[in-house]
Amino acid sequence: MLRSSCPAFVCLTVLLPLSRAQSLSLSPSPDRSGAAVSDNLDPSFAGFGIEPSNLFSFTGWNEPNEFSIQLLQNLADYSGSPPHIRIGGNTQDYMIYDADYEDFGWKKNSNSTAQGVIAADSMIIGPNYLAALDRFPKDTFITYGLNLAYEGDDYLDHIVTHSNAVVKNLQNTRLYSFEIGNEPDLYLENGMRAAPWDGKTFTTQFMERADTVYQKVLKPAGMAPTFFEPPATASTIGTTFEIAMLNSDGILDRMNGEYYVGWWNQHDYFYFIGVTPTPITLDDLMDMDQTNTQFAYWEKQVKIALDTGVPYVLREMSSIGPIGMHQVSDTFGAALWTLNFFLYTATLNISAVHMHMTDNSNASAWQPINVYGKEPFVRPQYYAHAAVAQIIGNGNGTTQIGALDVGGAGGDYTGRIRAYSAYANSALQAVILINSKQANASESNKASFTFNVNMGSANANKKIYISYLTADGADSLTGTSWNGMSFSDEDGKASVVDESIYQYSLDGNGAFSIAVRDSEAVVANIDWQLGSNKVIKVDGTTTSGSRRKNSGSPSVTGAKAAVWTAVLVSALTLATSLGAW
Secondary structure (H helix, E strand, O other): OOOOOOOHHHHHHHHOOHHHOEEEEEOOOOEHHHOOOOOOOOOOOEEEEEOHHHHHHHHOOOOOOHHHHHHHHHHHHHHOOOOOEEEOOHHHHHEEEOOOOOOOOOEEOOOOOOOOOOOOOOEEEOHHHHHHHOOOOOOOEEEEEEOOOOOOOOHHHHHHHHHHHHHHHOOOOEEEEEEEOOOHHHOOOOOOOOOOOOHHHHHHHHHHHHHHHHHHHHOOOOOOOOOEEOEOOHHHOOOOOOHHHHHHOOOOOOEOOEOOEOOEEEEOOOEEOOOOOOOOOHHHHOOHHHHHHHOHHHHHHHHHHHHOOOOEEEEEEOOEEOOOOOOOOOOHHHHHHHHHHHHHHHHOOOOEEEEEEOOOOOOOOEEOOOEOOEOOEEOHHHHHHHHHHHHHHOOOOOOEEEEOOOOOOOHHHOOOEEEEEEEEOOEEEEEEEEEOOOOOOOOOOOOEEEEEEEOOHHHOOOEEEEEEEEOOOOOOOOOOEEOOEEEOOOOOOEEEOOOOOEEEEOOOOOEEEEEEEOOEEEEEEEOOOOOOOOEEOOOOOEEOOOOOOOOOOOOOOHHHHHHHHHHHHHHHHHHHHOOOO
8 A cells, every 4th residue: 555645744634633533642651660561572572383284385395485485584684583483283293203204295104003083193204394494594493393192102212303303403593492292281182192181191291201302302412401382272271281280280390300391382362263152353353452351361371470480472373263264364454453462462571472374374474375276475464573573673682562551542442542662772762553443445534543642851852753554444455564665475575665754753742643544553763764773683793674775764854854844843733722632
């Protein structure tokens, strides 16, 4: 979508009189010490999960999938580190590693003997599975899922062989952790275990495998023992697999003198087809209050986890599982949900969030191969990842996120307004403003919601720069842009579709006002255009991460700057006189 070149305040005064706009006043603390904010966000925070059976769709078979690799590299350039990738899901519990199998792909095991509705040894992978995984951008963190379900007489030999191959063969990417088993709380219903089976039994089996892998693989390689993640999922509610119960069962205790659990790992979805009893619409997804309601139980789990001193990660997440829903999870409205979810979970001090992907899912950020006769393409959700990556990279390892009180947004905007503050180097750097009230592409003269933001006298008269996450409407499947950029369906590279720089001056109190269209989000950043600053990469090099070739702070000079400043002053004066402030 091409946005008008007029400044937001011009659009505001022409299209939506301030006296009629619904509005909210926000006063984020200008200093991190006066705000309730997250810990520093890791540059790889906004990650992905890839179903193990689908790995080659994203990496390529004999030849690399350059489209996927470029899309991940974009995010690495913006944040300073590639998104953390989890290779895990149901199919990790079907896989057996065979060093003699040399194809790029997996094959059906013709000699399968294991238990399970789908047998725990039904898929064979070999060295080129890991060679393909190693194609992802340099230093990509990998959480790798090992098979817990297999329990033949040689189960320890198998997990040692597999984990040893992973440690030795991942050279370009960086092995971060091992997840032993996928969703063991479901093992009874999928035939992977027979009763009795509970969290205590799982803890015993998890610890035995972790100890064996450490003693035989990690320790000889000089790696730390706290390298493992016990996994769980939505069905942990009311079962023996809750964090407090696993802790009581001794999963955090020493075994042979070592602590093995480095992270609490849980899974969730906003909605899961065939499990969630009520239907889902795009409007439901865009009601941000529903996200808080659905995630309320996990907020408690996060607190319990952090109270143990072990970080919490959400390794499998998505708007709609298992493979999304057309015209809901693949829309621009889902991109707004994704942006909000990342920022919301950051405020809970969740250390990483991974959006799960399969090659045929309408909830995947991109389609990596030809599926159902449609060529690879980028979905709107990817643009939310790009926005979060640039927000994080903006602070170069110091970015912290705080939630702003939006309880005053009522009426038609109840549950549709979210606002967050972003801090860098202990000072307020940006605010993120989301209006998720559904407005479809077919609607003309879409309404807006006005945010009146006071960034404090310390920021008086400073410049702010506005970046838009936008599309023609909430139901748009294409045409999304972020910060003036679009990402090619051909090669995944970014191009600038809106050259305009939306720059304003804060007033003498550090305040400004902006109307955010229904079904749109903006980031207002102090002193420079988001994405134009140098981003320090994890390897110590730098990248501009910019939507433009020049890496300096952008500005508008001469007559155009004077006009924009005059418009700003007029709009602020009008807002005050109309009582909209």
